[in-house]
Amino acid sequence: MSYLEELNDIQRAAVTNTDGPILVIAGPGSGKTRVLTYRIAHLIKTGVPPSQILALTFTNKSAREMKARIASVVGDAANRVWAGTFHSIFAKILRFEAEKIGYPASFTIYDTQDSKSLIVNIVKEMGLDPKVYVANGIRSRISSAKSNLISPPAYAQNPSLLEQDRASKRPYIFQIYERYASRCKRSGAMDFDDLLYQMFLLLHKNPENVLEKYRNRFKYLLVDEFQDTNYLQYSIIRKLTDYTGSPKNICVVGDDAQSIYAFRGATIQNILDFKKHYPKLKTFKLEQNYRSTESIVLAANSVITHNKKQIDKTIRSEKGDGERIKILKTVSDAEEGKRVADSILELKTRNHLRNEDIAILYRTNAQSRIFEEYLRRHNIAYKVFGGLSFYQRKEIKDIIAYLRLTINQNEEESLRRVINYPKRGIGNTTVNKIVKIADDNFQTLWETIKEIHKHPLPAKTQQKVQSFVAMIEGFTKRLASNDAYQLATHIADKSGILNLMKSDTSLEGLNRYENLREMLDGIKEFVESDEEEAYEVTDDKTLTSYLQNIALLTDLDTDTENTDRVSLMTIHSAKGLEFPSVFVVGLEEQLFPSFMSMQSMDGIDEERRLFYVAITRAEKHLTLSYAKSRYHFGNIRFNEPSRFIDEIDPVAVDRDAMEPRAVVRGAGLGSGTSRFKRKPSLTTTLDPNFTPAKPEEIIAGIQVAHLRFGKGKVINVEGGAANKVATIFFEEAGQKRIMLKFAKLKLL
């Protein structure tokens, strides 16, 4: 078994101890994924049927990667392993078992937006003040209730929760929760938490002995990123493995130092409880780091010692000192953007790095903009992960709403979304009446509009509603005969969406149309793809399974274009990834650590673990940066450097690099009026009464100044007479091609 030779002693022990409970504490870069995948491969090699193995991860990406690596050892058998995220595996099981717990098999999955808009509707209906009952706050309250297995009735009787709600002047949250749950059920919809919560209830209520069915099916369980599981997830794991007579073949892998999801209920208490609940537990610690240089590991270790509570371990590297960590101190967020982009150019030439070897990591999604701007100026290809994902865009959600409604008419968020989109004369007044009627009759909206003639509404309105109903019914009829692509194309056309988009010739409209086309192409690809690949254990090509897939897909998963790009993402999304060169930016008090976390010690500790995760993504080069001033909601803010910088062992830091360089013109505070404009203007550096040069004066090699782009050097000039085009490299703005006829250039 040659693959065992690729492991160190501890890794090998963690792989070959196949039976009984195992806890692997795995530091960053310690070959955690390798252990997990080889363990699964080893199980299969020693005769365990792959379909009896369940591997739960946090991202689709790591599930996919895991499968690919298992396949490289055992071949096709890897495809029969149940590997996926908690959410996707449970969605798949629930799809199969839904009717046993009162949901349709075609249940809809609500994303965060859907949940929020449902809550907004409920708050309105209950006549509560939406400024007090903010949707986001309510949603996280409901989410954490579910994550702790607290049902609506249990919430209503829980003194401490009720007291908290009273204290925050929102005493009716328990009623909203109750209503939210019943509306989801009535809609045949599950939110993200339901995929876990209903899975637990399924096993707990155990209709038709499903519990035994799944206990028997999954003989070997593996859980990645165990430190990020919440009570609910852990409870499901226990349901499946912790019972009398269980072989307890469960292997969990995690690192308490990398726990960064406490805000959504994750608790390292699960690691501590695991030792109690599974007494015959064997523990393995992976402390050898194979990823980073010693400087980087030293920095990480020194930072994390500032956290009191942690499982004792020391990470070692044998990669040599490597470069020390650079610190970029800048005067403004704009200068930070520019300096990082400059450094990337420098890295690429000096160290022969490709774009894909480089990542910029930040605390909040909003920080990406300024880096995008300067990377574009420097002609560096990049990709922003996270933020608004493709499937969250309005035009995409609109078409998705039609698709959902076609499958599940009772689903109300989609119905409300499209009943008057495109405009068909069913306005707010009508919708509100319909909602009222539905509520009075204990019906769904769909049931109400299907019988709209029974209700007192203007004849014209009734007609419009009836033709909407007929349209949707027409779509539904096609489900049997059309594949997902045919149906989606039909819907885009007949709903009027396609025409609406074609008629919008604005730039944004064109963009939206492109996105719609891309969406349709994506469906086509899904229909035609030969199973597996990106779409995990899906074997059917129905619209239902397509919708399930995209509901659980994140931006991180859509890297189909394998082009060479710098990655921009939050530190949270970067977990589990590694890059030769990493920039961790925005290291300022209030931002990182975030002001939201600064009330409590635990909050700061979690931010510090986040910083630890950020540092340990780097293999060779690590640069930290901070800005003295930064725009926040359009206002300028001044922050101190992050406390985390001082917590790094000075030995690991390159002190020379700490000294500030010359201030960048136009990008900093010193540029007069431009400070109040978002776009740095370079106009001020040029002569105010300047006269443009004649086209024939511009020749290769000379220095010029442009009204907007600043100083630059002409690289070449092509085209004849009236249509001369010059390629000019500007110091600030990068390379541009400019029509000389229009150019406002000055000779220098």
Added chain:
DNA sequence: CTCCTACGCCTTTTT
């Protein structure tokens, strides 16, 4: 009912 504009809120982090 629809279109347009002004204002107000926003930003932790994610499946």
Added chain:
DNA sequence: GGCGTAGGAG
């Protein structure tokens, strides 16, 4: 600085 929504006019 940007997006979604409320509120007014047509």
